[in-house]
Amino acid sequence: MATQHSRSAARLMLAPAVVLLLGWMLVPLTLTLYLSFKKYLPLRGDSLQNGLEWVGFENYARFISSSAFWPSVQATLIIVGGVLLITVVLGVLLAILLDQPIWGQGIVRLFVIAPFFVMPTVSALVWKNMLMDPINGIFAHLWRFFGATPVSWLSDASVQSIILIVSWQWLPFATLILLTAIQSLDSEQLEAAEMDGASPLARFFYIVLPHLSRAITIVILIQTIFLLSIFAEIFVTTGGSFGTRTLTYLIFQRVVDSQNIGLGSAGGVYAIILANIVAIFLMRIVGKNLDR
Amino acid sequence: MARAVTPRRKIITTAVAWAIGLLIFFPIYWTILTSFKTEAQAINDPPLFFSFDWTLENYAVVQERSDYMRFLWNSVILAGGSTLIGILVAIPAAWSMAFVPSRRTKDILLWMLSTKMLPAVGVLYPISLIFVQFNLLDTRGGLIAVLMLINLPIIVWMLYTYFKEIPIDILEAARMDGANLREEILYILTPMAIPGIASTILLNFILAWNEAFWTLNLTAANSAPLTAFIASYSSPEGLFFAKLSAASTMAIAPILILGWFSQKQLVRGLTFGAVK
Numbered sequence: 060m061a062t063q064h065s066r067s068a069a070r071l072m073l074a075p076a077v078v079l080l081l082g083w084m085l086v087p088l089t090l091t092l093y094l095s096f097k098k099y100l101p102l103r104g105d106s107l108q109n110g111l112e113w114v115g116f117e118n119y120a121r122f123i124s125s126s127a128f129w130p131s132v133q134a135t136l137i138i139v140g141g142v143l144l145i146t147v148v149l150g151v152l153l154a155i156l157l158d159q160p161i162w163g164q165g166i167v168r169l170f171v172i173a174p175f176f177v178m179p180t181v182s183a184l185v186w187k188n189m190l191m192d193p194i195n196g197i198f199a200h201l202w203r204f205f206g207a208t209p210v211s212w213l214s215d216a217s218v219q220s221i222i223l224i225v226s227w228q229w230l231p232f233a234t235l236i237l238l239t240a241i242q243s244l245d246s247e248q249l250e251a252a253e254m255d256g257a258s259p260l261a262r263f264f265y266i267v268l269p270h271l272s273r274a275i276t277i278v279i280l281i282q283t284i285f286l287l288s289i290f291a292e293i294f295v296t297t298g299g300s301f302g303t304r305t306l307t308y309l310i311f312q313r314v315v316d317s318q319n320i321g322l323g324s325a326g327g328v329y330a331i332i333l334a335n336i337v338a339i340f341l342m343r344i345v346g347k348n349l350d351r
Numbered sequence: 352m353a354r355a356v357t358p359r360r361k362i363i364t365t366a367v368a369w370a371i372g373l374l375i376f377f378p379i380y381w382t383i384l385t386s387f388k389t390e391a392q393a394i395n396d397p398p399l400f401f402s403f404d405w406t407l408e409n410y411a412v413v414q415e416r417s418d419y420m421r422f423l424w425n426s427v428i429l430a431g432g433s434t435l436i437g438i439l440v441a442i443p444a445a446w447s448m449a450f451v452p453s454r455r456t457k458d459i460l461l462w463m464l465s466t467k468m469l470p471a472v473g474v475l476y477p478i479s480l481i482f483v484q485f486n487l488l489d490t491r492g493g494l495i496a497v498l499m500l501i502n503l504p505i506i507v508w509m510l511y512t513y514f515k516e517i518p519i520d521i522l523e524a525a526r527m528d529g530a531n532l533r534e535e536i537l538y539i540l541t542p543m544a545i546p547g548i549a550s551t552i553l554l555n556f557i558l559a560w561n562e563a564f565w566t567l568n569l570t571a572a573n574s575a576p577l578t579a580f581i582a583s584y585s586s587p588e589g590l591f592f593a594k595l596s597a598a599s600t601m602a603i604a605p606i607l608i609l610g611w612f613s614q615k616q617l618v619r620g621l622t623f624g625a626v627k
Contacts, residue, residue, distance in 0.1 A: 174379070176611075327470070
């Protein structure tokens, strides 16, 4: 049993981490909130020293009513949704495949996991140039080989291309987690079902998929949080043009390119609210897990 | 019991799995291969797979043109420094929560997790403002602090789940045998915790190495790591596929090797212990 002495020692050990994270959360958050109610255009002479004009909720209203807002929400939803769909479906199939007895399983696993360790700027540039370049890319070679006209991927199918690149990066994560989950499935249950004459499809839908449901939920939640803020992949490929300007990228442009800090901060607050909605669901699951 | 599998079925699944594995790995393989070609061979149609003159020239050019070693060094310092400081802050915290839990432990853990959900772009300007105020822009110190803070929740969580697995009985047995607190920590807990700490360091080093929002937005010439180095290749200039490949290969090779060692910890670390 913990004594009073060890309790206060424990509190002391916990303090640095708590204080640091509290500062990391509160200071920028307060500043963002503060700036979101201000008119702040540094290029037009506004500065913190001279005091900023209070504009109430004007930035919030303007951010939402700007013509770029809804397309950016749409782009965000399509990209996040598309990547989730691809990584979860392929992830389940790949996890089942890798769970089978195969020769060289360890090596195949390494191949499948590798993309996750490639830094985002590298994978975006490699895909953009080596694979998707409409003249010299591998896809262009392949298209010509079959007598088709090469596609300008990043301008004509920009959203799909971004989805493809990001899916490639995140498929390993989904696969790895689902594989871990699948390996904890009791094989006797599957054998019993097989003996009772359940078809492979029935076994998949009635035993494997329900068993994976929790892992799938976790994959979806964690990926959503990361995918909502993908940045480098868009920054080095399309730079937000051709319909790939996500909410994150729109805010980035408002703050960095057009230097409208107030407007960008209001957008930032929207992004924070959006991320927190997803986070609440994730924390429920993780929290339940802590009680076990 | 493993299920009996016919050899024919094993051959087919093996073939399919290898084909898919190679397909997924192809972009990386192709990058590494291209880095050893000349620029003309790199864009040859049909693509050259083996029959080309292997050359190391691209690596020399990349190093000469942009001093690759400096970026590599920055990456090592940033990823290493942030991980090390993060670990030093997180070990006591995770330790106390795992071994002296209180009613609020669960809430604190979940709250820490919630700070990880803060979208970076939402606080980009405030952070740059603070950086300007304290002269931290383009310094390694500032970036180390940011990378440490964004990964701290993951570090605490990973360590917590590892420490939780150390059986408390063993501590009680040691106390019975007359071990004091110092001996308890030094001779019993530490050896049992080292594998978990090592895994945590490895995974967080990788995450910090690949971080590409703050490293792109808060660095310029001095402290830029490899993520920024590679981004400088985003505007094409004549024939540059082979050089891009060489630069990319150098940027990902070290971490790819580390990553392959840490694949098991990845699951635990990134699901906050929810999937083991």
